[in-house]
Amino acid sequence: MVKIKINNLEIKVPKGTSILDAARYAEVKIPALCKHPDLEATGACGLCIVRIKGSSKLVRACCTPVAEGMEVTTHDPEIIRVRRTVLELILSAHPNECLTCGRNGTCELQKLAEEFSIRRESFPQMISDLPIDKSTKSIILEPDKCVKCGRCITVCQQKQNVWALSFLDRGLNTRISPAGDISLAESPCVKCGQCSAHCPVGAIIEYDETEKVWEALADPDIHCIVQVAPAVRVSLGEAFGYPPGKNLSGQLYDSLRRMGFDTVFDTNFGADVTIMEEASEFAHKLINEPEKLPLITTCCPSWVDFMEKFHYDMIENFSTCKSPHAILGTLAKTYYAEKVGIDADKIFMVSIMPCTSKKFEITRTEAMFASGRQDVDVSITTRELIRMIQQAGIDFNKLNCLATPDSPLGDYSGAGLIFGSSGGVMEAALRSAAYFITGEDAEQLEFAEIRGQEGLKEMETTIAGNTIRVAVAHGLAHVEECLQKVRDANASGKEPPYHFIEVMACPGGCVGGGGQAWNVDEEKRKLRAKSLFDADALKEIRQSHLNPSVKKLYEEFLDAPLSEKAHKYLHTSYKQLPKYKR
Numbered sequence: 397m398v399k400i401k402i403n404n405l406e407i408k409v410p411k412g413t414s415i416l417d418a419a420r421y422a423e424v425k426i427p428a429l430c431k432h433p434d435l436e437a438t439g440a441c442g443l444c445i446v447r448i449k450g451s452s453k454l455v456r457a458c459c460t461p462v463a464e465g466m467e468v469t470t471h472d473p474e475i476i477r478v479r480r481t482v483l484e485l486i487l488s489a490h491p492n493e494c495l496t497c498g499r500n501g502t503c504e505l506q507k508l509a510e511e512f513s514i515r516r517e518s519f520p521q522m523i524s525d526l527p528i529d530k531s532t533k534s535i536i537l538e539p540d541k542c543v544k545c546g547r548c549i550t551v552c553q554q555k556q557n558v559w560a561l562s563f564l565d566r567g568l569n570t571r572i573s574p575a576g577d578i579s580l581a582e583s584p585c586v587k588c589g590q591c592s593a594h595c596p597v598g599a600i601i602e603y604d605e606t607e608k609v610w611e612a613l614a615d616p617d618i619h620c621i622v623q624v625a626p627a628v629r630v631s632l633g634e635a636f637g638y639p640p641g642k643n644l645s646g647q648l649y650d651s652l653r654r655m656g657f658d659t660v661f662d663t664n665f666g667a668d669v670t671i672m673e674e675a676s677e678f679a680h681k682l683i684n685e686p687e688k689l690p691l692i693t694t695c696c697p698s699w700v701d702f703m704e705k706f707h708y709d710m711i712e713n714f715s716t717c718k719s720p721h722a723i724l725g726t727l728a729k730t731y732y733a734e735k736v737g738i739d740a741d742k743i744f745m746v747s748i749m750p751c752t753s754k755k756f757e758i759t760r761t762e763a764m765f766a767s768g769r770q771d772v773d774v775s776i777t778t779r780e781l782i783r784m785i786q787q788a789g790i791d792f793n794k795l796n797c798l799a800t801p802d803s804p805l806g807d808y809s810g811a812g813l814i815f816g817s818s819g820g821v822m823e824a825a826l827r828s829a830a831y832f833i834t835g836e837d838a839e840q841l842e843f844a845e846i847r848g849q850e851g852l853k854e855m856e857t858t859i860a861g862n863t864i865r866v867a868v869a870h871g872l873a874h875v876e877e878c879l880q881k882v883r884d885a886n887a888s889g890k891e892p893p894y895h896f897i898e899v900m901a902c903p904g905g906c907v908g909g910g911g912q913a914w915n916v917d918e919e920k921r922k923l924r925a926k927s928l929f930d931a932d933a934l935k936e937i938r939q940s941h942l943n944p945s946v947k948k949l950y951e952e953f954l955d956a957p958l959s960e961k962a963h964k965y966l967h968t969s970y971k972q973l974p975k976y977k978r
Contacts, residue, residue, distance in 0.1 A: 589752030589910015627816030641923030666720030750909030777911025
């Protein structure tokens with residue numbers, strides 16, 4: 397610990413702490429546009445300048461560590477004047493399109509302009525008029541709005557190891573673009589949306605499809621069905637004044653009915669079905685084909701895209717089971733339509749996901765048309781749902797907290813609920829794998845070792861005398877670390893280091909998804925994940941194979957896990973995309 401003074405207030409902070417973080421500890425806010433809690437400081441924006449006693453220079457607080465006896469002044473007339481000038485220069489290269497921007501009201505630049513009372517243009521406008529890139533149909537890149545903070549590049553290159561984004565040109569002409577100046581769709585981009593989640597302004601936002609949903613809701617001939625992913629319920633409340641992680645399942649179901657949806661299902665049911673198939677796959681390979689292990693989960697479309705581009709040598713290890721929302725979309729237009737006598741062609745299925753890449757997934761292969769038509773018609777993000785609730789004039793604070801989803805595709809176990817967090821898919825799978833291996837229910841339902849925010853988590857457990865080694869990786873850079881261990885073992889002829897691997901592209905899993913409520917950080921991801929695990933602990937049924945509605949589904953429609961019918965409706969396939977080979 398070192399002792400310093402911030403504006404004459406004496407505090408102690410750990411050695412190596414930045415002045416910016418030390419000031420936050422002292423409850424002093426230093427403005428910054430380029431620094432994000434998830435990312436290393438770059439000092440790119442220059443707004444966080446402070447004065448250190450004994451130095452003639454103003455230093456950047458985000459990348460200057462504290463030192464014993466340091467005395468820091470964070471605000472004085474000169475500092476405020478310099479910050480205002482820096483902000484005015486940034487604004488001179490930024491379009492005045494706040495009213496039509498996707499970040500209006502949540503933009504960090506807009507908030508700073510308000511705080512500094514900027515009411516006029518002090519410098520000539522220097523807007524480049526660069527083209528907008530909508531090529532992925534998942535995220536939109538608007539380079540004219542870029543403030544050159546570098547957050548998106550840092551998260552794409554260092555956290556995700558995708559390298560789809562970079563800075564091109566120099567000086568005033570510096571711009572954000574895929575390397576090689578190609579479109580995002582042509583780049584290695586996996587549509588994870590982490591660039592969007594970390595962008596402080598509207599330079600990278602989700603591809604908005606709310607108009608399609610409103611049009612369907614307005615059509616009296618269409619039966620609108622909606623499903624909600626587990627992570628959405630513990631995130632969207634942040635936009636309505638609730639603390640991070642607050643579970644608002646009831647209010648969420650009620651708001652969707654008030655918007656006009658005819659049927660409200662829950663993606664957690666699809667997660668339970670996913671476990672029926674994936675746990676059965678694992679049990680089959682463990683018993684009959686151990687040489688084909690490890691089995692790798694595939695609920696994350698960004699990871700699937702990443703694998704097909706860079707790790708297609710692992711295709712044989714991939715579970716062929718579709719993701720939960722894709723499964724529920726298929727079942728809604730087959731099983732449910734037959735059960736209640738609705739023409740499947742009149743069903744419009746909307747998925748509300750924490751994820752931008754689900755927009756890409758719903759047309760990824762022919763398997764996403766297993767019902768004979770597109771199984772999920774539109775996938776929108778948590779942020780799009782927040783806007784729809786606001787547009788509908790719904791007072792979120794006065795909704796029914798006891799509302800429930802519709803049956804049968806809305807009934808779920810605790811295992812389906814924890815899918816939204818890193819480690820949750822693996823934990824849910826292990827709860828049911830014991831049943832498919834031994835025919836008896838597992839005694840252990842919780843696996844604390846694979847919960848939490850660590851990028852790569854490893855654990856051993858025992859099922860029927862078999863030692864099962866599992867790994868949980870989230871954030872694509874950690875995924876590569878995990879896969880390299882498998883490759884090294886294969887190359888040396890050793891046993892695989894893992895038998896079962898869970899992968900999620902986004903930090904923290906879906907609770908940190910690229911389409912979640914803005915301003916995410918590690919603390920918010922922890923609180924969102926904790927809320928899901930807490931809700932699971934209160935569920936009477938916590939194993940997917942014990943869900944009565946899932947049992948009935950297999951009895952009435954699918955026959956059994958991994959059956960011919962189950963493969964037709966619930967499974968998919970993969971192909972290599974060699975042009976991305978590194």
